[in-house]
Amino acid sequence: MNKYTIGKNADTVWRLMNSGTIWNYDELREKSGLSEHDLYIAIGWLARENKIEFDETSQDKKVYLNFNPYM
Secondary structure (H helix, E strand, C coil): CCHHHHHHHHHHHHHHHCCCCCEEHHHHHHHHCCCHHHHHHHHHHHHHCCCEEEECCCCCCCCEEEECCCC
16 A cells, blocks of 8 residues: 555545535445445545545434535
């Protein structure tokens, strides 16, 4: 794995999230086609760039990713 691949995977995740849909990890992993490992790295990349936020307040205790249009 290299920075190019990580950036490409982060772009894949970003494009999915850009639709405004709120995703849980399983849905995002399935739709992106990324392995769990690659998805976590892509999420980390986007989090480091402040392009996503995490909502842990859901009633079912799942962690959701949410597109942040202000970043």
